[in-house]
Amino acid sequence: MDRVCAVFGGSRGIGRAVAQVMAQKGYRLAVIARNLEGARAAAGELGGDHLAFSCDVAKERDVQNTFEEMEKNLGRVNFLVNAAGINRDSLLVRTKTEDMISQLHTNLLGSMLTCKAALKTMIQQQRGSIVNVGSIIGLKGNSGQSVYSASKGGLVGFSRALAKEVARKKIRVNVVAPGFVHTDMTKDLKEEHLKKNIPLGRFGEPIDVAHAVVFLLESPYITGHVLVVDGGLQLVI
Ligand code: NDP
Numbered sequence: 001m002d003r004v005c006a007v008f009g010g011s012r013g014i015g016r017a018v019a020q021v022m023a024q025k026g027y028r029l030a031v032i033a034r035n036l037e038g039a040r041a042a043a044g045e046l047g048g049d050h051l052a053f054s055c056d057v058a059k060e061r062d063v064q065n066t067f068e069e070m071e072k073n074l075g076r077v078n079f080l081v082n083a084a085g086i087n088r089d090s091l092l093v094r095t096k097t098e099d100m101i102s103q104l105h106t107n108l109l110g111s112m113l114t115c116k117a118a119l120k121t122m123i124q125q126q127r128g129s130i131v132n133v134g135s136i137i138g139l140k141g142n143s144g145q146s147v148y149s150a151s152k153g154g155l156v157g158f159s160r161a162l163a164k165e166v167a168r169k170k171i172r173v174n175v176v177a178p179g180f181v182h183t184d185m186t187k188d189l190k191e192e193h194l195k196k197n198i199p200l201g202r203f204g205e206p207i208d209v210a211h212a213v214v215f216l217l218e219s220p221y222i223t224g225h226v227l228v229v230d231g232g233l234q235l236v237i
Pocket of ligand 1: 012013015033035036055057082083084085106110133134135136178179182183184
C-alpha cells in the first residue's frame with residue numbers, strides 16, 4: 001500500500017476529522033490513541049481497511065512498537081499527523097510540576113518521538129509529509145496557559161528546524177495552528193464570551209482544521225510553514 005497515513009490522536013476531535021478526510025481521499029489510515037477502544041471506534045467509522053493502535057506518544061518504546069506494528073500490518077507510513085495533545089491550564093504559580101511534564105511530554109516530546117520513528121522509513125523512501133498540530137496559543141501566548149504555550153511554541157521551532165533538516169530527502173514538515181475548536185478539549189470553556197473576540201464569530205469545527213491539515217499534507221511545495229486556522233483570532237489578540 002502506497003499511501004499510509006498515521007494519525008496520532010486520531011480517536012477524537014481534530015485528529016478524528018483528519019482521519020475521516022484522509023480515508024475519503026483513499027489513504028489507508030492508522031488511528032492511534034492511548035485508549036484502544038476509542039481508536040477502534042474511530043477507525044471502524046472510516047468504513048474501510050483501516051487499523052487502530054494503542055500508544056502513549058510520551059513513551060518512546062510505545063512509539064517504536066506502534067511504528068513496527070503499523071509497518072507490519074499497513075505498510076510503510078509516508079504521511080504522519082501529530083494531533084495527540086493535552087492541556088492542564090492554570091497560572092504558572094499554581095501549576096504542579098507533573099502537569100508541566102505531562103504537557104511537554106505529550107505535546108512536544110511526543111511529536112519528536114513520532115517524527116523520529118517515521119523518518120527512518122521516510123528517509124529510505126525519499127518521501128514523506130508530516131503535519132504537527134500546534135496552536136495559536138503557541139504563537140501568541142495566553143495567561144493561564146504558559147506551559148501549554150511553551151509546548152506548542154516549541155513544536156513550531158522543532159518543525160521548522162526539522163523541515164530544514166529533511167528537505168533534501170524530499171520530506172516536508174508543516175504546522176497547523178488552530179484557534180478555538182469544538183472538541184473535548186474546549187468543552188468547559190465559556191464559549192459565548194470567547195467567541196465575541198473571534199472575527200468570524202464562532203469556534204471552529206474539527207473539519208475546518210482537518211481540511212487545512214490535509215492541504216499541507218498534500219502540498220508538494222510547502223514546507224516549514226505554520227498555517228493558522230482560527231477564524232481571524234490572531235488578528236485581534
Ligand atoms: P481531544 O481532546 O478532542 O483529542 C485528543 C486526542 O489525543 C485523543 O485522540 C486522545 O486520545 C489523544 N491523546 C491524548 N494524549 C495522548 C497521548 N499521550 N498519546 C497518544 N494519544 C493521546 O483534543 P483536540 O482534538 O481538541 O486536540 C487535538 C490537537 O489540537 C491537540 O494537540 C491540541 O493541543 C490541539 N489544539 C486544539 C484546539 C482546540 O480548540 N480544540 C486549539 C488548538 C490546538 P486518548 O485520550 O485515548 O489518548
